[in-house]
Amino acid sequence: MSRLGDDIVAIDFHTHVQRSARTGTTGAAEDNAEAMAAYFRTEARTPTVHDLADTYRAQNMMCVAFTIDAGWKTGEEPSVTSDEIIELAAEHSDVVIPFATVDPHGGRRAAREVRRLAEKGARGVKFHPSAQEFSPDDRAVYPVYEAIAETGIIALFHSGHTGAGAGxxxxxGIRLKYGNPMLVDDVAVDFPDIPIVLAHPSFPWQDEALSVALHKPNVHIDLSGWSPKYFPANLVQYARTLLKDKMLFGTDYPVLTAERWLRDFEGLGFDEDVRRRILRDNAARLLGLAE
Structure with a gap:
């Protein structure tokens, strides 16, 4: 179980493990990393759990780490398993907080996998509706949500536009329509005790994301995947005010680095209280790490 150290200055709620530390396997992750790096004009990286631990420990930060199982659509296995992420995160429990991935099309089989991985140490489940090609409000996925509710872990949903497949x-083959955050509203209604996080500024549905987070007590927003200098004005305004306790620092590493994100975040002029909430305190509370 991860613990919040006194020296931790931030918790990055959104990082990707793209390579197995045990087999070196990247699968399609290497090609995807190169495409994403070109899209975001950054360096292509395929980090292991160990790489994430080294990167974030050096910055006195913690990170939520996961991969994505899009095998139902692509026919390919993830480059690294949830089991490996959980097991290696235990070696770096001062830094790495493991989330799991499951096939949302898997029904009760996937629900059993959620229970198994939660018992093993997963703190949440990452979903990418566009890449996994499912609608979050599809009742066929509800057995998976039931397992998440039973185990008390977090559901993290990609929302909005995605660099995956862009251009x-x-x-x-990515269908953007599944990234509409309003599709998560039914989940928040029917599973009000699941902590839900909408990942990323939700372009072109930012108002929908803000509305769901404002209306549903269990819904939060992570600010990953975009440099803060490109955040829409309405997102910045709500982060300063009504949703200041529900916004979470996130990078989408390796797409963006914490250094780049934080440098651009400083330009938004948040006061120190709100800055501390977004960078550390809100995530610590959501993850049960608060002192």
């Missing part, structure tokens, strides 16, 4: 023929 490629047919968008790489």
């Amino acid at each position: 490629t023929r047919g968008g790489g």
Whole structure:
């Protein structure tokens, strides 16, 4: 179990493990990393859990780490398993907070997997509706949510636009419609005790995301995947005010680094109280790490 050290200055709620530390396997992750790096004009990286631990420990930060199982759509296995992430995160419990991935099309089989991985140490489950090609409000996925509710872990949903597949023929088969955060509203209604996080500024549905987070007590927003200098004005305003306790620092590493995100975040002029909430305190409370 991860613990919040006195020296921790921030918790990055959104980082990707893209390579197995045990087999070196990247699968399609290497090609995806190169495409995403080109899209975001950054360096291509395929970090292991050990790499994440080294990177974030050096910055006195913790990070939520996961991979994505999109095998139902792509036919490919994730480059690293949830089991490996959980097991290696235990070696770096001062830094790495493991989340799991499951196939949302898996029904009760996937629900059993959620229970198993939660018992093993997963603190949440990451969903990418566009990449995994499912609608979050599809009742066929409800057995998975039931397992999440039973185990008391977090559900993290990609929302909005995605760099995955951007600019490629047919968008790489990615259907953006599944990223509408309003599709998560039913989940928040029917599973009011699941802590839910909408990942990323939700372009082009930012108002929908703000509305759901404002209306549903269990819904939060992580600010990953965009440099803060590109945040829409309404997101910044709500982060300063009505949703200041529900906004979470996140980078989408390795797409963005914490250094780049924080440098651009400083330009928004948040006061120290709100800055501390967004960078550390809100995530610590949500993850049960608060002192």
